[in-house]
Amino acid sequence: MQTTVTLRDVARAAKVSVSTASRALAGGGLTSRATENRLQRIAAELGYRPNTLARGLKTRSTRLVGLVVHNLTNASFRVLAEVVQRRLRAEGYQALLCITADDPEQEAATIETLADQRVDGLIICPTGRNGALLAALEASGTPVTCVVRRDESVELETVLAADPEGAYAGTRHLLDLGHRRIGLVVGRQETTSGRERLSGYRRALEEAGIAFDPSLVHAGRYEPETGLSGCRQLLDRDNRPTALFVANHESSLGVLRGLAERDIAVPDDISLLCYEDVPGFAWQRPAISVVDSGANAMAELAADRLLQRLRPNAAPHVATAREYRIGARLIQRQSCRPVAH
Template sequence: MQSTVTLRDVAQAAKVSIATASRALAGEGLTSRSTEARLRRIAAELGYRPNALARGLKTRTTRLVGLVVHNLTNASFRVLAEVVQRRLRAEGYQTILCITADDPEQEAEIIATLADQRVDGLIICPTGHNGARLAALDSNGTPVTCVVRRDEMVEMETVLAADPEGAYAGTRHLLELGHRRIGLIVGRRETTSGRERLSGYRRALEEAGIAFDPSLVHAGPYEPETGLAGCRQLLDRADRPTALFVANHESALGVLRGLAERDLLVPDDISLLCYEDMPGFAWQRPAISVVDSGATAMADLAADRLLQRLRPNAAPPAETAREYRIGARLIQRHSCRPVAP
């Protein structure tokens, strides 16, 4: 069985001291570039891998960052995972991806585990129930950036989509097509995205002089079952909506099934507008119109903010945590049509 290659083996092969080999491979800038390049080449040829635990004890860093999301069903979370991992890897960090299923208990366990692993930082879509734990982690020197949702209980650095404006633009688009009974399927109202997308919908209706009808709104967990249940409930009405606005990606999957169950054609029988874009929506026939929440831009900005705080000698966070917004935009395709006269 082949023995593990040690730093001593690398130093002997390069005919330098162990201290020189250590500095060169750590990239501390205390050796020449040519020496660093030669040591890295020799280390690679020998198959040397540094002891991350020992290095972490010495430098007080692990080069690990936690990324915590609810699921990978949502296209925005998949984009977030891909972009954040790519951006952090380019800076020498590895990403630990964790899934909470939007469950506060699972989230609390994950936060504790990541703290035990001494991650250098954390990007999280919070459930809204573990703000104190996140704030403690942040105040103790592990930067935390919230994304997609705000934790209402504490002030944390947060990157959000312009959800009120996005939902307003989507609802107004349907109103301009002549729709007056617009069913809304939305996430939990105690969450940032659920509450703000509902507020944008209401504002557009009120500006158009249409009274808000709570019975046209179905709110629930971020899962396909919410979309299916909401679709069935709205389609069972005697005054069935002429359009559905599905305000999160998970619910959209359930709505597509619900429409198929009733053999309803989009947009001939009912118009359909979804929130959060994904490639499949453009490939559908008809292609589905969406309000794009800017997942890539949110992921890039979240990575930017965390990396800024991870840099040596980074300035301490502002007394009031900053909130950043990424603009949402309406993408018109072929799933919405004017109401027949």
């Protein structure tokens, strides 16, 4: 039966004290670089694995950070996972990636599990239903940074895209092309991103002197099925839209399927504008125009903010309502054209 290799075994093999072995394997310059390298090599040869939780109880640091997102279908979440993991690893932390499917119950269980694992920090795209749990984690000394969405029930540091401005710019672009019936597929209105993108759409219409028509808006969960049902609903109208603005990124695939099943050509039969860029949109034929929400910049800033608060000389962790915005930009390709008269 295989026995567990202990720190004492590593120290004995290296002919050093247990305390020296512990300091060397922890890194941080408490021993010489040569000693650190030698101890790490011996530990690897013996198959030693540190007990992260036990070490965390002693040092009050597990070097673990939770990263909680809804899915990996959304391009922004994939970018967030890649950037945050790279940035944390460079600082000696490991990211624990958790998927909640935008479900409040799963999110609550995830937050509680991460708290039990004594993570040093948390980056989360919140559902907006578990603010009390997030506030309690922050109050316990674990910094929390929200990203993509705000939880409006509590005051937490948050990094967001400029969603009202992005949706406004996208709608304005379609209006400038002469479109007056613009269908909108958007996210849940209980979420900040869903509400803010709808508000940008409405503001652009109002400035153009066009009355807001609720029947041109389909709001729903962040999933392809929302796009498919919304596309079908909008195309079934007697006076169907001349343009579709898909401001719910996960729904883009559903809208593309809905257009294909009706043999509706983009942009000949209808103009199409999507929210959040992915490499596949540029490779489509025609290439799809998008409002890019700056996922990479959001991820970098979220990592910056959390890492700054994790540094030893950082100010005590207190709840903060400080909010940061990353600018959105319109990328024009070939899926939108002037409306035919």
